[in-house]
Amino acid sequence: MNPHLDKLHPYPFEKLRQLFAGITPNPDYTAISLGIGEPKHPTPAFIQKALAHNLQGLANYPTTHGSDALRAAIAGWIERRYGIPKLDAATMVLPVNGSREALFGIAHCVVDASKTAPLVMCPNPFYQIYEGAAFLAGAEPYFVNSDPARNFGCDYASVPDAIWPRVQLLYLCSPGNPTGATLTLDDWQQLFALADTHGFIIAADECYSEIYHGSMAPLGALEAAHALGRSGGATPYANLIVFSSLSKRSNVPGMRSGFVAGDPAVIKKFLQYRTYCGGAMAPPVQAASIAAWGDEAHVQENRNKYREKFTLVTPMLKQVMDVDLPDAGFYLWADVRRTGLTDTEFARRLYVDFNVTVLPGSYLAREAHGVNPGQNRIRMALVAEVDEGVEAAQRIVQFCSTLKKS
Ligand SMILES: Cc1ncc(COP(=O)(O)O)c(C=O)c1O
Numbered sequence: 001m002n003p004h005l006d007k008l009h010p011y012p013f014e015k016l017r018q019l020f021a022g023i024t025p026n027p028d029y030t031a032i033s034l035g036i037g038e039p040k041h042p043t044p045a046f047i048q049k050a051l052a053h054n055l056q057g058l059a060n061y062p063t064t065h066g067s068d069a070l071r072a073a074i075a076g077w078i079e080r081r082y083g084i085p086k087l088d089a090a091t092m093v094l095p096v097n098g099s100r101e102a103l104f105g106i107a108h109c110v111v112d113a114s115k116t117a118p119l120v121m122c123p124n125p126f127y128q129i130y131e132g133a134a135f136l137a138g139a140e141p142y143f144v145n146s147d148p149a150r151n152f153g154c155d156y157a158s159v160p161d162a163i164w165p166r167v168q169l170l171y172l173c174s175p176g177n178p179t180g181a182t183l184t185l186d187d188w189q190q191l192f193a194l195a196d197t198h199g200f201i202i203a204a205d206e207c208y209s210e211i212y213h214g215s216m217a218p219l220g221a222l223e224a225a226h227a228l229g230r231s232g233g234a235t236p237y238a239n240l241i242v243f244s245s246l247s248k249r250s251n252v253p254g255m256r257s258g259f260v261a262g263d264p265a266v267i268k269k270f271l272q273y274r275t276y277c278g279g280a281m282a283p284p285v286q287a288a289s290i291a292a293w294g295d296e297a298h299v300q301e302n303r304n305k306y307r308e309k310f311t312l313v314t315p316m317l318k319q320v321m322d323v324d325l326p327d328a329g330f331y332l333w334a335d336v337r338r339t340g341l342t343d344t345e346f347a348r349r350l351y352v353d354f355n356v357t358v359l360p361g362s363y364l365a366r367e368a369h370g371v372n373p374g375q376n377r378i379r380m381a382l383v384a385e386v387d388e389g390v391e392a393a394q395r396i397v398q399f400c401s402t403l404k405k406s
Pocket residue numbers: 037097098099100101103127173176177205207244245246247248253257258
């Protein structure tokens with residue numbers, strides 16, 4: 001077997017299962033899970049219809065490149081969303097079956113494991129796929145810790161000079177999972193300068209880009225590259241590849257539809273790689289994706305639901321733990337030290353007493369530079385409908401009040 005497989009950590013939900021093993025939660029309460037980051041708002045009917053009415057392509061193999069119509073729909077969305085000139089849909093856009101598989105695959109496409117001690121840089125905490133991708137591509141992850149004092153941003157200036165020449169791929173997540181933090185134009189300027197100096201590829205994970213709580217949509221990587229007028233390479237998007245998805249934007253995590261876009265030289269190689277691993281998207285999914293990327297009304301409605309939930313729930317939880325409204329995304333990333341419990345104790349006792357599941361923050365991060373930046377934090381995914389989110393918050397407040405008394 002591939003020895004790199006042994007390096008894979010148990011997934012956070014596996015660790016959670018072990019934490020909850022043998023526990024019967026309080027039967028007075030129905031189960032509420034804020035654990036898994038899976039959208040729960042209903043899939044819009046027009047997307048379901050587009051899927052059901054486009055079954056005619058099933059007798060043929062789809063191409064990995066996707067249909068011209070799908071790539072044009074994606075390029076059109078990027079142009080409208082980010083206000084940048086239309087990307088060449090033939091060479092700069094590629095459909096993928098959800099961003100997860102593409103985020104995993106890109107490391108195999110980019111990393112040259114024959115070079116000395118290759119590194120894949122990731123934020124910490126992070127979406128677990130980045131680390132697994134690094135290991136299986138024959139590299140080691142290098143973690144840069146998220147810093148609460150920088151609105152959970154990472155301090156890339158703190159990375160020792162000797163590290164950068166070994167970095168071949170840098171994963172970024174903006175808006176971040178779990179922190180909700182978004183990168184600014186200054187952050188992008190610094191990161192592009194580093195990529196230009198050291199020649200690594202930036203993989204910008206933007207799958208939460210459409211769920212935000214303020215009036216300004218989060219800055220995208222392509223938008224930043226265009227605004228900064230990068231001129232080092234053949235395109236402003238040199239060494240940059242962006243990952244986006246319909247899963248959260250359109251409540252279709254089961255449909256498996258996303259895209260990558262950016263540097264045509266990287267996309268060309270990724271297309272070749274994907275042709276071998278069989279990354280083509282099913283024709284009905286392509287048709288439904290065209291419909292979804294072409295509509296913003298459902299996205300606005302979805303965003304409003306999250307805003308309502310976050311506006312109600314955040315002040316309630318603020319009474320009992322240190323938590324703030326994030327820039328974007330559908331997670332609250334709370335510090336529970338005020339309760340006197342560690343993140344794992346908090347999650348376990350809340351489950352026992354009130355049948356609410358939250359994810360211990362330490363499961364989403366690794367110890368790096370002497371600290372696990374997820375320790376003493378919990379991640380709460382506010383994915384269910386508004387009433388359930390409020391009910392969960394009420395139970396958490398009650399739980400924390402009982403802790404104070406005991
Ligand atoms: C940060 C991040 N990136 C990517 C994904 C993958 O989403 P999908 O494969 O549904 O596009 C997720 C899913 O939860 C995520 O949290």
